[in-house]
């Protein structure tokens with residue numbers, strides 16, 4: 001390899017946006033070596049091949065795996081990693097699910113490299129041919145890589161100027177245009193049906209298939225992406241033989257380098273895919289309409305109704321006046337948090353659902369299969385696919401195969417009140433993880449997709465951090481200070497009520513509790529807490545309404561320490577996520593008092609707003625903190641009104657996915673005992689039911 | 690009997706009752722053998738599981754045991770590595786082959802360990818002896834989950850506390866230290882875990898790791914009918930893994 005790498009960035013103003021255009025000055029060749037590191041490894045974690053230009057700072061690849069690929073975010077187009085020292089990296093990756101391989105490229109984030117996706121796709125295609133399951137060393141691959149990299153960079157050189165273009169979409173279009181141009185030159189007759197929709201249009205016979213693949217390869221090479229004529233030539237001939245080869249070229253051409261892959265994935269695959277995507281969208285809309293909630297009627301039920309058992313709670317939003325009776329709560333009743341709830345309901349319905357999904361999958365496959373009868377799968381393969389059943393030896397799954405079943409599952413998730421954005425991301429991630437996989441004999445595609453989604457949901461909902469509050473309380477006690485929990489959330493979600501339930505649960509576990517009334521904003525808030533405290537026999541720390549909540553909490557903490565109370569529960573005013581002054585107040589409360597746990601209280605009724613609430617709360621808490629690296633964001637979630645939503649449990653998924661925080665408690669009724677842990681299995685079941 | 694002649698033979702069988710009896714007896718015997726095999730297999734197990742936190746060195750150890758080299762190193766695992774591993778012949782000349790399962794340590798996937806527990810005959814709990822203290826509670830939690838897993842606890846599977854990265858010299862904590870610290874952490878967990886219920890503590894609470902009122906220790910729980918825990922130092926990276934190979938031999942042998 002040649003030349004030291006030398007570059008300088010020029011800041012220019014173009015269309016109002018500040019853009020960074022990178023010029024490369026290298027010696028004789030166009031090699032710029034802008035990629036710092038490329039590696040290929042198995043999903044099991046064994047490195048197979050690495051290439052590095054500069055020593056990596058930190059562990060970007062591990063970070064990618066842990067915080068992105070394993071968190072159902074593999075549908076995203078790139079990952080940003082900030083090492084302990086130095087400038088940030090961008091990581092791009094592609095998965096080969098059939099062989100269980102991952103291809104990753106790392107480069108400086110300041111560089112906007114457009115050829116990386118295409119390069120990775122080419123590496124994937126070429127490496128797949130060499131790969132043998134038990135062999136872990138591929139020194140010979142270095143040559144293929146060097147060629148691929150040189151081609152990619154040579155191809156990228158002329159279009160360097162576009163590198164700074166803001167939308168990756170623009171660049172993508174450019175690559176597309178060039179593809180067309182290239183094909184026009186070489187295959188003027190055939191290019192018309194090939195390039196309009198790119199890659200998905202059915203090829204009419206073997207020749208034209210391999211021919212167009214060839215054309216694509218070349219054109220991309222010329223047009224600013226990686227694939228070059230040389231190797232593509234050889235491969236083009238075998239394109240019709242197997243799934244890899246076919247999908248290799250389809251992907252070379254169609255996988256867009258940016259987030260577009262996610263959203264428009266279906267649409268850019270030619271007519272059949274497009275139809276399906278459109279259908280999916282329609283259905284999505286139907287789901288949306290059906291999901292409108294009449295939350296007022298639900299609120300009505302949560303009024304401060306007195307239960308015969310004496311253990312009753314008042315609803316936050318109603319601001320119950322202190323009742324004279326206020327009987328004390330019966331602490332002998334076990335909080336439902338401590339009761340094991342067995343959930344051995346049978347999965348009878350699942351069968352039916354599966355069939356339904358399978359039918360959908362079958363339809364999708366039928367469409368996909370039909371479009372490919374001649375293209376390589378063969379008649380028999382097409383027929384088998386049309387049944388939605390995978391037989392040993394059939395080709396690897398393609399996007400089209402799973403699109404139908406996936407769209408259906410996405411629709412179902414949205415019907416269950418999962419925020420649209422989240423459903424989209426989860427399904428995209430599942431698709432990325434399924435594409436190219438070979439199913440075991442006689443598995444229905446619908447079943448496989450469903451199982452993959454189920455597994456993904458399970459993974460998302462399983463808490464990353466342990467949710468053992470009692471242990472943390474003990475540790476704090478050993479250190480001689482009260483464990484402080486701050487309850488935050490928007491208005492009327494039931495903060496105070498559920499705070500009381502948590503207090504009840506703590507009392508049952510022999511933990512002493514104090515409550516601090518830091519809602520100095522809404523009238524009636526303090527009185528409401530007084531009622532609860534009287535019932536629970538718990539001291540309340542309050543300073544009326546005029547005080548700064550941060551100060552009240554501070555004083556309460558001192559008081560709790562003085563009286564050696566184990567836990568201090570801090571109630572705060574409900575606030576909308578966009579209310580700047582109130583968010584600032586919350587941020588300073590948290591900064592001043594350093595609570596052990598910030599618990600976000602959210603309604604299980606919310607749909608799309610769940611994402612907005614949580615991300616904004618988290619963002620505001622980070623932005624407004626004095627020291628942003630030390631910012632204390634939301635640690636856990638308390639989901640309220642869970643009993644009012646039947647199977648529309650989507651908020652649980654939306655909240656966990658968008659914040660990364662686990663659901664620590666679920667409020668599911670109107671008495672003190674109605675607080676449980678999240679049952680991941682039953683949530684997943686309801687989501688897919 | 691080959692496929693092609695089976696229709697004839699069945700016809701013949703139907704005509705001669707003696708042959709039919711023999712045939713049925715044979716069938717029954719086969720079934721019995723199958724069930725027996727399944728049963729013993731299930732009871733004994735044939736797999737050794739590698740579990741532990743992220744970055745502890747499980748995959749490194751897996752490669753080291755299987756191939757005798759770590760090739761080009763590892764990154765965080767996303768899925769399990771499952772393969773038959775041949776341990777080199779001992780002085781006695783006995784070769785030993787086991788099914789080795791390397792379960793990723795990432796919290797989102799580590800529970801997949803449960804799927805393999807039924808077939809396990811031993812568990813290697815890999816601990817990073819260098820980077821231990823910052824993660825001690827998390828590690829103890831995972832150990833607790835492994836120890837109280839029904840399949841592990843009921844069958845009293847042997848568990849090796851594999852203190853990895855011994856090549857780091859003084860930076861690595863000693864086996865004794867790790868053992869004692871983990872004992873203490875598990876003890877702290879014991880009280881709170883059982884009250885949690887729901888998913889987190891869940892069905893595990895039913896196995897008491899020590900008698901009430903008694904402090905937890907690995908020895909005490911082994912005496913009380915729980916898993917048998919031993920400990921040993923190793924370095925997966927440099928291939929100094931005798932403590933592990935001995936453990937695996939013992940698991941597969943008994």
Ligand SMILES: Nc1nc2c(ncn2[C@@H]2O[C@H](COP(=O)(O)OP(=O)(O)OP(=O)(O)O)[C@@H](O)[C@H]2O)c(=O)[nH]1
Nearest residue numbers: 744745746747748749763765766794854924925926
């Ligand atoms: N010094 C030293 N480093 C080791 C040793 N064993 C493993 N490592 C390093 O520890 C890091 C993590 O090792 P892995 O084997 O990938 O860890 P793992 O337990 O499989 O991690 P997950 O797959 O994320 O659960 C790697 O960088 C190894 O090189 C050892 O014995 N000594």
Ligand SMILES: [Mg+2]
Nearest residue numbers: 045748765766
């Ligand atoms: Mg690993």
